[in-house]
Amino acid sequence: MYSDSVLLESRSARSGMAHRVEVLDKVKALAFSTGSTQATTKDVANYFEVALNTVEKVVSRHREELESNGLHVLRGVDLPEYETDKLSVSSEAQGSYPQRRSGLTVFSRRAVLNVAMLLRDSDIARRVRVYLLDVEGNVQPHGANGAVRCPDEELRNTVRTLALGYGPLDRRVTGLESAGAELGAVLRELGPVIGRISERLERMDSRLVQTERRTENTEKVVCAMSRRLTDLGEEMREMRGDLRDVMRATGAKPVTRRPRS
Incomplete structure (x- = not known):
């Protein structure tokens, strides 16, 4: 109840x-x-x-x-069709005709x-x-023997009620199916575009790897040149020391260059 x-x-x-x-x-x-x-x-x-x-x-x-x-x-x-007094009248102007x-x-x-x-x-x-x-x-929903009794008219009304209730649900499901089909079509159109973008990203990634390798090689060359310059500096200092020892032993004096006139 x-x-x-x-x-x-x-x-x-x-x-x-x-x-x-x-x-x-x-x-x-x-x-x-x-x-x-x-x-x-x-x-x-x-x-x-x-x-x-x-x-x-x-x-x-x-x-x-x-x-x-x-x-x-x-x-x-x-x-x-309605009589004039049943027509909607615009309120914007009192003299307007019924619409x-x-x-x-x-x-x-x-x-x-x-x-x-x-x-x-x-x-x-x-x-x-x-x-x-x-x-x-x-x-009284039950008969004399306790079984459920449903008159024909009530049964028809119940069926109509159920049909009317399922109508909006059916329309919603149809709308969802249509939306799903449209989404599938959009995804199919986006597939090739996404594929091309993926290929471009892979190429960019490959280029970045190559650039990193070149940078590493350049760093190695710069390091080798730096070590070589350091070794040359040490060799020059040793040569200057040997030259001073020779000059002391021979009594030679350093030659002073005269400025050019």
Whole structure:
């Protein structure tokens, strides 16, 4: 047995009771300004005795759920013809001509009952939920022998509810499949580009290795030249020492060069 708060919070609970549209007329007569079995947003607001934008907010927050229960927008050839007083009039200029609607949101009886299970601040909606819970609580699901009894009409309503519930899921899965296919195509296009970039990176890596080898060879040559210059310095010092020893032994004097005139 559901409670009022469960209906307000649980979509699955609302879905299980969406077929019991007869409770609407038990609480209050539902008037259709369209002359058909489809109520406009204004009709729904009048039924629940709330502001028009209150119903519009509920539709905005729960559009997918309401659409699964019969909410849709009439456009083009599907939009009924209305008298002048039912046309939308622009508020920009008082002297402007009436402008026909580009679209009209309509509610099936299931969608109206769905709104009743979503509206928190409406006494009419609360009474609908109470009556709905009372009706549901009085249903005897078992037969005399204890077996579960499901009337044909209730079974059909259950099947329709499940079909409507799985519709949005099927559309989401289809969207994911389409997105996956597009992603696969993009990855296939990026494959050759990534391959070329990889080849260029490998060539750059090879060049860096060669540059490192050349740098190492250059360092070795510079080190060898440095050692050779050091050895030459030592040899020059030894030669100067030997020359001084010879000059002392022979009594020779260093030759002083005269500057050229």
